[in-house]
Structures are given as C-alpha cells and as structure tokens.
Amino acid sequence: MRPRPPVQGRGIFSGTGLIIVCLAATLAALVFPIWSYADRSDPTGSVNVLSAQTVSTAYGPLSAQDRDFVVKVRLAGLWELPAGEMAEQKGTTAAVRTAGQHLVDGHTSLDAHVRTVATRLGVPIPNVPNAQQQQWLATLNAAQGQDFDREFANIVRLAHGRVFSVVAQVRAATQNTLVRDLADDANTTVLDHIKVLEATGYVDFGTLAQQLAATPSPVAAPPVVAPADATPVAPWPTPAPSPSATYTLPPATTSPEPASSDNP
Secondary structure, three states: OOOOOOOOOHHHHHHHHHHHHHHHHHHHHHHHHHHHHHHHHOOOOHHHHHHHHOEOOOOOOEOHHHHHHHHHHHHHHHHHHHHHHHHHHHOOOHHHHHHHHHHHHHHHHHHHHHHHHHHHHOOOOOOOOOHHHHHHHHHHHHOOHHHHHHHHHHHHHHHHHHHHHHHHHHHHHOOOHHHHHHHHHHHHHHHHHHHHHHOOOOOOHHHHHHHHHHOOOOOOOOOOOOOOOOOOOOOOOOOOOOOOOOOOOOOOOOOOOOOOOOOO
C-alpha cells in the first residue's frame, strides 16, 4: 500500500499555534501579578474611599482627616476656654489660676484661627461642646476648693494628652497649607497648656498613663465627609446658656463664606 503524501501546511499551522500559545502564556504571566497585587493591596477599597473624601482647594488637597482636625480644634476651644475661665476664678493656687489664664489666652487665639480656616475651606464647625466635654464642664462647675484644682488639672491634662498625638499626625500628613499652619499653632498651644497644667502639681501621672492607654480620645468628632460639590451647611445652633453657668463660650461661627475668586 502506497503511503499518503504529507498534507501541505500542517507543519506550518502547528508551529504558528505553538507560538500563539506561548505568547498568550507570557502575557498572562505578566498581567496576573499586576492584577493580583492591585487586588490584594487594597482589599477593602480604602484607597478609593480616601481618594473620594479628598477635595481640591486653593490651599492644596483637603482630606477627611484634615476636616476632622478642624472640627476637633474648634471643639477643644469650646470647652477648654470656659474651663480656663473657671480656673481663673475658682483656683486656690496661683499655679492653677495661671494655667487657667494660659487656656483662655491660648484658645482665644486658636479659636479665631480655626474659625478663619473653616470659613476659607468651607468646613462646617460646631458651636457647642460635645457631650463628653459638657460633662467635664459640669464636673468642674460643681467642684470647689482643692477638689476643683485637682479635677481641673487632671481632666484638662488628659484631654491635651489625647489631642497632642492627633496634632502631630495631621501635621505630618496634611497637604493643605491652611491646615498645616493650624496644626503648627495647635501644637504650640497644646504643649504650652500641658506644661502649665503639670506645673500645678496636681496631675496624677500614674492614672493619666492608664487613661491614655485604655480609652480612645473622647475629643474626637465624627469626620466631616462631603463630596467636592457639596454646599457648606450652616453651623449648629448655640443653645441659650444655662442659668447656673459660670463661664462663657467662644464666639459662634458664621456659615462658611461662598467661594470667591481665590477659592475653587
């Protein structure tokens, strides 16, 4: 029986197919690590979330952390300035009264700074202390004599210890020039207050260390997250002062000004 002649082109086809398979395998090897790394590097999608929460301003990117920091600085002034006024009036030692004066002076200046920053950046800020801060003020308002001195030094020192690390974190990470300047101001103010509070001699450092390690910062406010095209909302209303109050709050903020030619 005569053998069949070879089919023309079969060898060529087989060689071309092998080349295609090899190219496909190479492409898959290159693409898979990139896809795999991208998928595993941010499994929760947090990078996309953070990017969506950062908006552009004339002063640089404004992140959710930046806006939260602006709110924290405002809240600090809303209760620490009244606490300082009480220390000036009720402190039984010159050191406590001096610490109170530093709180009043420091937060009067810092509060004016933060209100200016909030207006320029369109960040809504509160006009009343949060629930924890109101409780602290109530405790100080009720305390008398050396009990007041002790409560004042330890409560305010605890709050400053908690916010000190927040200031450092924001200062290290922010890309916004206004927030950076505010963090510099806050850092100087907080450190000064920490020193004068410790100088009263009433700070219980053992208890302070346990409190700082055991609980998150009650000074924190919910992050202010808004889309880039959001219209700044009016600030929270200020309630009428209680008849028993012996202190005053910083001035109320006004609604952020509409964007001008130097604001996006």
